[in-house]
Amino acid sequence: MPNDLRKLPVLQQHFDRVVVLTGAGISAESGVATFRDSGGLWEGHRIEEVATPEGFNADPQKVHQFYNARRRQLSEVEPNPAHLALAHFEQNHPSRLTLITQNVDDLHERAGSNCVLHMHGELRSALCQSCEVKIRHLGDLTVTDICSNCSNPTLRPDIVWFGEMPYFLDEITEALITCDLLIAVGTSAQVYPAAGFVQTARESGATTVEVNLEPTAASHWFDLSVIGPASIKLPELLSSLSA
Ligand code: NAD
Ligand code: ZN
Numbered sequence: 001m002p003n004d005l006r007k008l009p010v011l012q013q014h015f016d017r018v019v020v021l022t023g024a025g026i027s028a029e030s031g032v033a034t035f036r037d038s039g040g041l042w043e044g045h046r047i048e049e050v051a052t053p054e055g056f057n058a059d060p061q062k063v064h065q066f067y068n069a070r071r072r073q074l075s076e077v078e079p080n081p082a083h084l085a086l087a088h089f090e091q092n093h094p095s096r097l098t099l100i101t102q103n104v105d106d107l108h109e110r111a112g113s114n115c116v117l118h119m120h121g122e123l124r125s126a127l128c129q130s131c132e133v134k135i136r137h138l139g140d141l142t143v144t145d146i147c148s149n150c151s152n153p154t155l156r157p158d159i160v161w162f163g164e165m166p167y168f169l170d171e172i173t174e175a176l177i178t179c180d181l182l183i184a185v186g187t188s189a190q191v192y193p194a195a196g197f198v199q200t201a202r203e204s205g206a207t208t209v210e211v212n213l214e215p216t217a218a219s220h221w222f223d224l225s226v227i228g229p230a231s232i233k234l235p236e237l238l239s240s241l242s243a
Contacts, residue, residue, distance in 0.1 A: 005240040010207060010224050015181040015241055018093075020086060021197055022101045022108070025186020025212060029231045030077045032105055035188070043070070052162045060143050060156070067157040068140040070104070071123045079111035082185065085235035087112030098175040100168070102187060102194050104159055119166040119194065125158035134158055166193060177204040183237065185211045186230050189218035198222060211237060 005011055024034035035042050042050065043066075049055045050066045079087075090097050090113055100117045101108060106124055108116045121127075126137040131150040137158075145155045160166050176182065182201035189195045189210075198208050198221040210222045211233045219225050226233045 005226070005236055008224065010209075011237075011240055013180075013207075015207070016096060017098075017175075017179040018089075018096055018181045018183065018241065019098045019100065019175050019179040019197075019201065019206075021182065021184045021187060021194060022086075022099070022103060023185065023187025023194075024103060025188075026082050026101075026230045026234070027077075027080075027103055027105050027107050028186065029080045029082070029229060030107055032073065032077055032103075032107070034186075047162065051159070053164065056156060056161070063157070064141050064143065067123060067159065071138075071140070074105055074123060077105075077107065079107045080231045082230040082234040083107045083111035083113070085238045089238045089241075090114065098171075098179070100172055100175070100194075100197075102191065117168040117172060119160070119168055119172065121157070121159040121167065123157070123159070126155045127158040128152065129154040129156055169193070172197070173200065176200040176206075179204075179206050181241070182206050182208045183211065183234075184209070184218075184222070185234055187212075187216070189216045209237065 028034050033043050045066055050063055056063045086099060099113055100119055102120050104121055104123045124136060124138055126135045126141055128147040128150060130152040131147060133149040135148060141155055141157060144153050146153055147155055176197055177200065179201055182198060184198060195218060198218055202208055202221060208222045209224045209226060211226045211230055213229060215225060226237060
């Protein structure tokens with residue numbers, strides 16, 4: 001692959017509508033652990049225990065502790081050049097970018113991105129199971145915390161768990177079928193529906209590019225696989241589109 005991505009035939013055209021899907025890999029270089037790299041464990045925990053509604057019902061205190069630790073970790077990490085490049089692209093090309101993330105951290109926002117579709121929810125948000133209100137929440141959550149809207153002690157992490165419906169699916173589908181370029185960054189492409197986004201974009205005629213440390217299960221769906229760390233490869237790729 002040439003060093004200058006601008007020389008690649010697949011990137012020669014002008015792209016008006018760019019969709020970027022980010023996964024845990026974009027935050028890995030900031031020090032946030034990814035999900036699957038250690039064989040279906042997230043920070044040493046079984047997915048069924050900490051990322052399903054059944055796991056929460058079985059032991060809400062344990063699940064709160066898990067997300068409390070993830071939420072506390074956010075104050076120890078900083079956005080990296082991949083997050084910053086996306087914020088810069090949005091500032092220079094407003095209305096050209098739709099940013100979708102599977103991540104529950106807030107590194108895109110802290111890099112300066114103003115419009116981020118958090119399809120799997122956010123660590124710094126709590127969801128009331130009684131009144132369904134979402135409340136910005138920076139500290140720890142416990143089973144006795146009271147909802148400021150309905151006063152019930154029914155707050156849970158505002159995380160979309162396995163078996164639950166991701167957020168923003170209508171906006172995301174609309175963006176995928178109208179984009180002319182989809183870039184997937186740092187996602188193992190194993191979790192649906194996000195894993196199917198590349199197929200939707202392709203069927204609608206978009207060019208598709210992935211950025212990952214290694215080929216993924218979905219690599220054959222992409223017109224171009226850029227192999228390398230997101231902090232280096234994504235800024236290069238986005239600047240090659242800026243013309
Ligand atoms: P994943 O952990 O399944 O896959 C991470 C992918 O990133 C892998 O393919 C890996 O090769 C790649 N990667 C690792 N380091 C990279 C780097 N420096 N540059 C480029 N690529 C790199 O992640 P996923 O596909 O996003 O699915 C994980 C799910 O778990 C998400 O739905 C998310 O909600 C949750 N999660 C979120 C966070 C977070 O918010 N930062 C962290 C862990 C898990
Ligand atoms: Zn409530």
